Amino acid sequence: VPKIKPKQVFSNQLQPRASSFKVAVLGAAGGIGQPLGLLIKMSPLVSALHLYDIANVKGVAADLSHCNTPAKVLDFTGQSELANCLKGMDVVVIPAGVPRKPGMTRDDLFNINAGIVKTLVEAVADNCPDAFIHIISNPVNSTVPIAAEVLKQKGVYNPKKLFGVTTLDVVRANAFVAQKKNLKLIDVDVPVIGGHAGITILPLLSKTRPSATFTDEEVEKLTIRIQNAGTEVVEAKAGAGSATLSMAYAAARFVESSLRALDGDGDVYECCFVESELTELPFFASRVKLGKKGIEAFISADLQGLTDYEAKALEALKPELKASIEKGVAFVHKQA
Numbered sequence: 001v002p003k004i005k006p007k008q009v010f011s012n013q014l015q016p017r018a019s020s021f022k023v024a025v026l027g028a029a030g031g032i033g034q035p036l037g038l039l040i041k042m043s044p045l046v047s048a049l050h051l052y053d054i055a056n057v058k059g060v061a062a063d064l065s066h067c068n069t070p071a072k073v074l075d076f077t078g079q080s081e082l083a084n085c086l087k088g089m090d091v092v093v094i095p096a097g098v099p100r101k102p103g104m105t106r107d108d109l110f111n112i113n114a115g116i117v118k119t120l121v122e123a124v125a126d127n128c129p130d131a132f133i134h135i136i137s138n139p140v141n142s143t144v145p146i147a148a149e150v151l152k153q154k155g156v157y158n159p160k161k162l163f164g165v166t167t168l169d170v171v172r173a174n175a176f177v178a179q180k181k182n183l184k185l186i187d188v189d190v191p192v193i194g195g196h197a198g199i200t201i202l203p204l205l206s207k208t209r210p211s212a213t214f215t216d217e218e219v220e221k222l223t224i225r226i227q228n229a230g231t232e233v234v235e236a237k238a239g240a241g242s243a244t245l246s247m248a249y250a251a252a253r254f255v256e257s258s259l260r261a262l263d264g265d266g267d268v269y270e271c272c273f274v275e276s277e278l279t280e281l282p283f284f285a286s287r288v289k290l291g292k293k294g295i296e297a298f299i300s301a302d303l304q305g306l307t308d309y310e311a312k313a314l315e316a317l318k319p320e321l322k323a324s325i326e327k328g329v330a331f332v333h334k335q336a
């Protein structure tokens with residue numbers, strides 16, 4: 001298992017390097033898109049920030065462009081401006097789509113968000129097929145397979161560069177474990193594997209660093225809290241949407257990690273939902289090593305030596321995750 005360095009968003013602000021990466025956010029006027037735009041605008045690694053939405057993005061871009069940081073901000077509205085938004089991008093982040101309301105599952109968003117992700121990824125395939133693609137739109141367990149099928153149909157699929165963003169699960173696990181165990185937040189790292197919905201979210205508490213011991217009851221409570229954390233926010237927002245600020249923070253961390261990898265940093269590890277051979281499922285979230293060409297290695301050691309609780313939870317999540325993956329694949333084939 002690699003030695004994991006403590007992670008912070010924009011830790012490289014301490015040692016600024018001249019870099020010139022181009023990042024696009026699709027769905028940039030939304031609840032996630034706006035704070036995510038702000039956080040990306042703060043990155044010294046970004047020279048261009050392209051903001052795309054179907055409406056209301058002009059004001060967001062004008063606002064952000066007044067921050068005196070290097071990234072040049074441009075706005076793009078509607079399908080006719082999408083190609084120009086995407087040309088030359090190194091990273092494309094997709095938080096476009098509808099969020100949950102209380103009582104809904106992430107899968108309830110499928111009917112609307114599947115088509116949105118399909119259309120946007122078609123444009124990515126046509127205009128910047130070499131970019132890292134970060135899918136945030138739910139249900140991630142299905143939207144990532146949708147994106148993969150679209151890219152395959154276009155003949156440009158590179159499984160090393162397509163990522164479902166599950167960083168928020170890790171951020172939450174780290175926060176809740178540090179709180180419970182009185183650990184210094186910056187030190188805590190909990191890998192979260194599987195997928196991004198309900199029981200498919202599986203925090204590996206036994207692999208927590210620095211190592212910590214948990215009673216069976218603590219494991220059960222923390223696991224359930226991490227799995228239900230999205231719902232906790234949906235209920236607290238009471239109809240006004242789902243996690244946006246913590247999600248923007250998590251997405252910015254994943255963007256920053258991707259840019260550091262593209263910049264040649266040889267020590268970048270993140271959990272994400274990707275095409276994978278770690279289990280019999282075609283997509284699976286695990287820790288991966290990121291490099292200039294995308295995924296460089298899968299950290300299979302995380303899946304070894306699981307506790308009984310984790311091993312059972314891993315088996316239990318597989319049927320749901322498999323069905324969600326197949327639903328995404330079938331959606332694209334039905335439309336073909």
Ligand code: NAD
Binds near residue numbers: 053055099
């Ligand atoms: P939001 O409604 O506030 O914003 C969504 C934005 O997408 C809006 O500005 C909307 O105009 C835009 N949009 C809709 N259709 C579009 C299209 N065809 N092209 C471009 N933009 C389009 O929602 P939000 O709170 O920002 O959440 C967005 C998505 O992210 C939801 O699906 C939500 O479930 C998901 N999400 C995922 C995670 C995760 O961990 N992966 C966490 C939180 C939210």
Ligand code: LMR
Binds near residue numbers: 106229230243
């Ligand atoms: C989350 O985990 O917060 C997101 O997937 C949004 C949601 O619907 O819970």
